[in-house]
Amino acid sequence: MRIVVVGGGAAGVFAAIACGEACPSADILVCEATEHPLAKVRVSGGGRCNVTHACFEPGELVQNYPRGSRELLGPFHRFGPRETFAWFGGRGVELKTEGDGRVFPTTDDSRTIVDCLFEAARRAGVRLRKGCGVLSISGRRGGFTLKLGTGETAVADRVLIATGGNRSSGGLAMAAALGHSIVPPVPSLFTFHIDDPRLKGLEGLSVPCAKASVRGIDLAPGPILITHWGLSGPAILRLSAWGARELHEAGYRFTLRVNWASPRTIDETEAALAADRPAHPKRRVAAVNPLGIPVRLWERLCSAAGVPEVAVWAGISKAALRALAAQIAAGDFLVTGKSLFKEEFVTCGGVRLSEVDFATMESRFCPGVHFAGEVLDIDGVTGGFNFQSAWTTGWHAGRAMAAADGALS
Numbered sequence: 280m281r282i283v284v285v286g287g288g289a290a291g292v293f294a295a296i297a298c299g300e301a302c303p304s305a306d307i308l309v310c311e312a313t314e315h316p317l318a319k320v321r322v323s324g325g326g327r328c329n330v331t332h333a334c335f336e337p338g339e340l341v342q343n344y345p346r347g348s349r350e351l352l353g354p355f356h357r358f359g360p361r362e363t364f365a366w367f368g369g370r371g372v373e374l375k376t377e378g379d380g381r382v383f384p385t386t387d388d389s390r391t392i393v394d395c396l397f398e399a400a401r402r403a404g405v406r407l408r409k410g411c412g413v414l415s416i417s418g419r420r421g422g423f424t425l426k427l428g429t430g431e432t433a434v435a436d437r438v439l440i441a442t443g444g445n446r447s448s449g450g451l452a453m454a455a456a457l458g459h460s461i462v463p464p465v466p467s468l469f470t471f472h473i474d475d476p477r478l479k480g481l482e483g484l485s486v487p488c489a490k491a492s493v494r495g496i497d498l499a500p501g502p503i504l505i506t507h508w509g510l511s512g513p514a515i516l517r518l519s520a521w522g523a524r525e526l527h528e529a530g531y532r533f534t535l536r537v538n539w540a541s542p543r544t545i546d547e548t549e550a551a552l553a554a555d556r557p558a559h560p561k562r563r564v565a566a567v568n569p570l571g572i573p574v575r576l577w578e579r580l581c582s583a584a585g586v587p588e589v590a591v592w593a594g595i596s597k598a599a600l601r602a603l604a605a606q607i608a609a610g611d612f613l614v615t616g617k618s619l620f621k622e623e624f625v626t627c628g629g630v631r632l633s634e635v636d637f638a639t640m641e642s643r644f645c646p647g648v649h650f651a652g653e654v655l656d657i658d659g660v661t662g663g664f665n666f667q668s669a670w671t672t673g674w675h676a677g678r679a680m681a682a683a684d685g686a687l688s
Contacts, residue, residue: 280305283435285413285426285450287311289320289652290669290676292396292407293440296547297677299403303383307405308433312412312442312449317393319443319624323666324381324521328389331363331670332663333376338531345467345521346627347657348526350637351668356676357585358666361503365426370565379661392512420647436526437680438646439640441673444626444653451654455632464628465527469519472616473509477579481505482531484573490541491515493533493614496522500541505576505627508618510535513661519617520660523627539580549604556600560593567592570607616623621636625665627657639679640672 282298284291287309292585295309309316323329334340338353341348360382364374372395373385384391384444400407412428416438425433442450446464455461482505490500491514498521504512517570519526526533540548555569564586568577582588584603595603635650644647651672679688 280361280437280680281435282434282437282439283413283423284439284441285308285416285425285453286440286442286652287316287407287409288441288443288634288652288669289317289396290654290673292317292400292405292512292675293438294439294649294651294677294680295405295669296396296399296439297674298681299400299405299677300465301678301681303404304403307403308405308435309400309405310411310413310427310433311407311409312417312428312637314409315483316407316409317396320393320396320666321389323389323461324383326389327383327387328392328665329381329666330367330374330392330480331360331379331382331667333382335359335361340664343662344657344668345523346657347632347655347659347668349656350351350632350635351671354637354671358671363667363670366670367395370399378571379662380673382422386394406593412449414449416457416648419645437649437683438482439467439649439651439676439680440654441632441676442654443656444629444655445624446626448654451629454642454654457642457648459634459642460631462628462631462656463527464626465523466617466625467520467523467627468625468661469521469617469619470511471509471515471612471614472531472618473535473612474616475612477576477583477610477612478505478509479678481575481579482507482572484576485512486528486539486573486576488541489514490538491518491524492538493518494525494529494538495617496525501535503539509614510537510612516661520625520658521685523658531614531617535614535615537610537612538608539572539576539610541608543570543608545604545608548608549601550602552557552600556592556595561591563588564590564592564595564603572607580610583610586670601633624657625661627656627658629654632656635674637684638675641679651676 440450489503501514
């Protein structure tokens with residue numbers, strides 16, 4: 280059986296390994312357009328490679344996928360983070376879980392994961408060609424012809440498209456040519472550009488439990504980090520993922536509401552401030568922070584609320600107290616743009632999920648063609664979830680292609 284995998288990223292290489300290990304007689308070729316297969320694996324997690332997330336309950340795991348949660352539930356029951364630990368552990372790579380649930384190799388070096396994948400591919404008989412993109416796919420199951428960027432052609436009984444989710448991905452054009460609908464890709468994980476005097480000079484300051492919301496998207500609170508260009512941190516990244524398409528359509532210009540004292544509402548914040556006031560009537564408001572907000576941010580919020588720098592708690596008016604509560608629990612910030620989150624470029628969009636059988640990752644329109652990874656309209660939040668969906672969809676696709684040759688019967 281001849282297999283061609285289009286794309287040498289995490290999903291494509293993992294699928295090729297799964298297929299080769301299950302069907303040693305298969306002739307498996309991975310075509311990577313660039314000179315750098317597994318490039319994203321190399322840079323993930325600041326070069327440490329955030330392999331997966333220590334979330335072992337599929338029903339809980341899928342809640343970290345703005346798109347693809349329903350479709351991934353079944354596949355995660357068969358190959359999820361627990362199986363990822365076992366897969367790498369069985370090949371000599373020990374993984375560790377950090378306090379926030381992210382999982383890394385104990386070496387803290389992505390080369391450990393890259394080398395493991397390359398060695399597993401070699402042992403499985405997988406051939407990898409670098410600088411060899413695929414321009415087109417024609418034919419049908421048992422007789423596909425692929426036109427390569429080198430001018431050559433390749434033939435295959437089955438094809439896996441795993442080219443990633445970028446708008447320029449050739450895999451999307453190939454999928455469309457095979458009859459698939461493509462949800463236009465847009466960035467999914469990004470930070471917000473905000474030019475606001477309340478944030479100036481506070482770069483590096485983090486609020487551990489804050490809530491950000493926009494355009495009716497209201498998610499659980501989490502850490503927010505003030506940066507040189509605006510706001511970042513888990514709460515912002517989750518919001519960017521769930522609001523990816525809406526924020527793209529807004530041209531990345533929108534009003535962000537931040538609650539620095541979550542879960543308190545404005546009324547609850549005002550009540551908390553009023554209740555604490557008698558404890559220090561003669562002290563300056565800007566010098567006493569009863570809500571645990573970082574001192575420098577507290578001072579900025581007091582100023583933004585119009586509280587004079589010399590004002591003391593005994594003399595603050597009810598209106599000023601209300602204005603301060605509003606700045607704390609419902610501050611509005613104008614977002615004027617975005618930046619990608621480090622090197623972890625993730626998109627939403629891709630091949631429409633209803634057109635793929637998630638038991639086998641096979642096309643419902645073109646039997647013999649399979650999909651894996653971000654070429655599908657799947658994306659997860661930061662923390663190892665995107666790699667987990669790559670391993671999961673790749674494993675299912677690889678095993679299904681092997682089963683087509685009777686290897687798993």
